[in-house]
Amino acid sequence: MPFPQTLEANPRVIFFTDFDGTITLQDTNDFITDNYGMGLEQRRKLFHAVIDETDTFRNTFQQMLDSWNMPFPKVLEILKENITLDPGFKDFMVWAREKKVPVIVLSSGMVPVLETLLNHLLGEDLMKDIEIVANETQIRPPGNSLDKPDGWTILFHDESGFGHDKSLTIRPYAEAIAKMPHDQRPTLLYAGDGVSDLSAARETDLLFAREGKDLVVYCEREGIPFTLFNSWHDILEETQDIYEGRNTVRKLAEEGLKRHRTNSMEANGHVKPTMK
DSSP: OOTTHHHHTOOSEEEEEOOTTTTBSSOHHHHHHHHHSSOHHHHHHHHHHHHTTSSOHHHHHHHHHHTTOSOHHHHHHHHHHHOOBOTTHHHHHHHHHHHTOOEEEEEEEEHHHHHHHHHHHTOHHHHTTEEEEEEEEEEOTTTOSTTSTTSEEEEOSSSSTTSSOTHHHHHHHHHHHHTSOGGGOOEEEEEEOSGGGGGGTTSSSEEEEETTSHHHHHHHHHTOOOEEESSHHHHHHHHHHHHHTSSOHHHHHHHHHHHHHHHHHHHHSSOOOOOO
């Protein structure tokens, strides 16, 4: 259900999530770019520019897609053969259905890709429970066809520097919830992994960041509270604790930061302080 119907159903928790590298174990756009486009080295340079705020995600993402040079159906075929679902996501969706927890996917990818992969990996039944907010595809010259390498491109969701500013979807929920009685307010959660999630990182009560990915670096630098996850089994366990009142988002964020610093110490021999 779209806003505001989602709130009118009085859920205890509303879960927003990225798709690529979060619901899936691989990032679909990175996979095509690294293996069929500009390559890993050039892509990483672009992403570092986004993290360093010397370029926009919208601009770098367009450059990635321009390097693909293949028909859109071929993109879908490659992704269906190579992309896998996080092993805990289906269990999370089954639980979310049982508890009537809305799941809203906010993606910098393209709707036809998400729909194809969710149908393929998750199944049509559970997929119906997911609201998708993402970019679209559009026909362009000279090919003017999805079936031609030079006939299509991305149609960005909005005019922001992200192409899809995920905060614009979350913010109306947060603003409406702030006006509700405290004991009736649902908890807003978000899961992500990379640079496309930077716009959403500050918008919810708790951020789940996939361990070892770019989003963790950004959150540390900006002092944004987060907790780590390795799979959706981690997310399910902690979301259940929040839902049942066994834990709070503040405590989970504190535990997540402590766990991250411990992991950093084990990996590097020292702990890097969170940057403010």
